[in-house]
Amino acid sequence: IMNNLKPDAGKMTVDGRTYTDKRDQKRIYEMLSILPNQNDLIAAYTGREHLQLYAAFWHRSPHAIKTVIDQLSLEAFVDHKVDQYSLGMRQRLCFGMQLLLDTKYLLMDEVTNGLDIDNISLVEDVIASLKADGKGIIIISHLLSSLDQMCDRILFLADGQIGLEYFPQSTENER
Numbered sequence: 803i804m805n806n807l808k809p810d811a812g813k814m815t816v817d818g819r820t821y822t823d824k825r826d827q828k829r830i831y832e833m834l835s836i837l838p839n840q841n842d843l844i845a846a847y848t849g850r851e852h853l854q855l856y857a858a859f860w861h862r863s864p865h866a867i868k869t870v871i872d873q874l875s876l877e878a879f880v881d882h883k884v885d886q887y888s889l890g891m892r893q894r895l896c897f898g899m900q901l902l903l904d905t906k907y908l909l910m911d912e913v914t915n916g917l918d919i920d921n922i923s924l925v926e927d928v929i930a931s932l933k934a935d936g937k938g939i940i941i942i943s944h945l946l947s948s949l950d951q952m953c954d955r956i957l958f959l960a961d962g963q964i965g966l967e968y969f970p971q972s973t974e975n976e977r
Contacts, residue, residue, distance in 0.1 A: 818909070835905040837913055844886035849876060849895045852884070856899045870898040871929060887914030895942040897925060907938040914948060928954055 814821045821830055822949065832944040843852060853867045871880055874894050887895065893916045900908060913929075914922045931940060931953050943949055949956055958966040 833905055834907045834909060835900050835903040837900050837908075839908040840889075840892045840896055843884045843892060843895065846883060848883055849887070849891075849898075851881040852895060852899060853880075854900050855904055860903050862902055862904065866904070868901055870901050873901065874898045875924065890918060890921055894919055894921060894925075897928075901928070903938075907940070908932065909940045909942075911942040913941060913942070914943070914945060922948060 816830075816833060821892060849854075850867070850871075853870060854864070856862070857864055859865055864929055871877055871920075874897060876898060876921060876946070879891055880895075884895070885893065893913075897910075897913060917925060926948060929939060929941075939952075941949065941952065946956075956968040956970065957964050958968070
C-alpha cells in the first residue's frame with residue numbers, strides 16, 4: 803500500500819484515483835501514513851526531537867507537537883533519550899509520530915504492541931476519536947480481542963487472499 807515494494811498483481815485505488823508507480827509516492831504519503839517502526843527510532847534523540855523531525859520533514863505545525871504529547875500523555879518522558887524508553891514508551895512515541903502527520907488514512911501494524919492495559923485503552927480511545935473524525939484506519943494485529951471494539955470490519959488473510967471477512971457489530975457475517 804505504501805508503495806515500498808513493487809506489487810506483482812493488483813492496483814491501489816484511493817478516493818477514486820488509482821496509483822500505479824513510484825511517481826505517485828509523494829501523493830500517497832500526503833494521504834497515507836504508516837506507524838513508524840521502533841527500530842527506526844534514533845537512540846540518542848529524545849522523543850521531542852523525533853516529533854520535531856517529523857513535523858519539520860512533513861511540514862506540520864510545531865504546535866501540533868504539544869497536542870500529540872498531551873493526547874498520548876508523553877510529557878513524563880518525551881525529553882528523555884529514546885534509549886531509556888521501555889517498549890511501551892517507544893510504541894506510544896511511534897504512534898505520536900504518526901498522529902503528527904494528520905493524514906486521511908492511517909496504517910498501523912501492531913499499534914498496541916508492548917502497551918500496558920491503561921495505554922491500550924488510551925490508544926483505543928485515540929483511534930475511536932480518529933475514526934469519529936472520518937479518518938480511514940487499517941490495523942494489522944494478532945491481538946483480536948481489542949479489534950472487535952475498534953474496527954467496523956476485520957479481514958483474515960491467507961496467502962494474500964481474504965479468507966474470512968467479519969463485521970464485529972453485525973449479526974450477519976460473510977465467509
